[in-house]
Amino acid sequence: MAKRPPITNRVKELRAEHGDMSQAALAEAIGVTRQTVIAIEQGRYSPSLESAFRISRVFGVGLEDVFGWEGEETETAS
Amino acid sequence: MSFREKSAWAMIAILALAGLYYYQKIIAISLAAGEAAPPIIPLVIAYVVFIIIASIIVMPIVAATSGKEANAPADEREELILNKAGNWSGYALGFAAVAGLFNYSWTHDGNLLFHIVFAGLMLSQIAEYGFQIWFYRRGV
Numbered sequence: 726m727a728k729r730p731p732i733t734n735r736v737k738e739l740r741a742e743h744g745d746m747s748q749a750a751l752a753e754a755i756g757v758t759r760q761t762v763i764a765i766e767q768g769r770y771s772p773s774l775e776s777a778f779r780i781s782r783v784f785g786v787g788l789e790d791v792f793g794w795e796g797e798e799t800e801t802a803s
Numbered sequence: 804m805s806f807r808e809k810s811a812w813a814m815i816a817i818l819a820l821a822g823l824y825y826y827q828k829i830i831a832i833s834l835a836a837g838e839a840a841p842p843i844i845p846l847v848i849a850y851v852v853f854i855i856i857a858s859i860i861v862m863p864i865v866a867a868t869s870g871k872e873a874n875a876p877a878d879e880r881e882e883l884i885l886n887k888a889g890n891w892s893g894y895a896l897g898f899a900a901v902a903g904l905f906n907y908s909w910t911h912d913g914n915l916l917f918h919i920v921f922a923g924l925m926l927s928q929i930a931e932y933g934f935q936i937w938f939y940r941r942g943v
Contacts, residue, residue: 729942753883756878758878761878761881764942769943
């Protein structure tokens with residue numbers, strides 16, 4: 726199995742907080758496929774810096790409110 | 804299952820069928836002759852034409868079952884998967900080429916060299932789609 730990237734994320738949580746945004750809607754908003762959003766949420770894929778910024782902008786939060794380093798606390802969105 | 808994963812499965816099936824047909828013929832001719840059959844270019848052309856026609860028939864069916872996803876260009880993760888699978892499959896082709904060369908240096912059988920390298924090409928194409936499926940499922 727491919728080595729899991731040591732990056733955590735709160736994408737699923739943030740989708741739920743934003744009116745249960747669907748994976749397909751988020752995928753369309755950031756310009757990737759739904760499968761890629763699923764892979765990001767499951768920690769199987771670390772998005773590019775550009776996509777990471779796009780995700781954080783969709784949710785109106787900072788990059789570190791969405792992504793964190795494994796073993797470190799991810800900041801919660803205010 | 805994503806459109807590209809379905810496409811990869813379809814291509815594996817098409818390539819495997821074409822490869823089996825090609826080598827079944829080559830093995831039969833070789834057994835009858837008692838030595839490796841010479842390269843049969845019409846058979847190689849038939850192999851390529853079969854793959855093209857089968858792809859033209861099968862791919863629209865796969866696309867029709869995948870909705871608008873089929874028309875979307877590959878995104879960053881898919882690009883990475885395609886590149887990595889292509890890179891890994893290159894090793895399979897390289898291995899076959901080296902195996903063929905070693906075999907030739909011992910047997911001096913150019914016909915066998917042709918078949919080993921051509922088989923390597925077929926297998927590396929199948930491996931490329933196999934690696935794509937692996938990376939789609941296991942992460943890249």
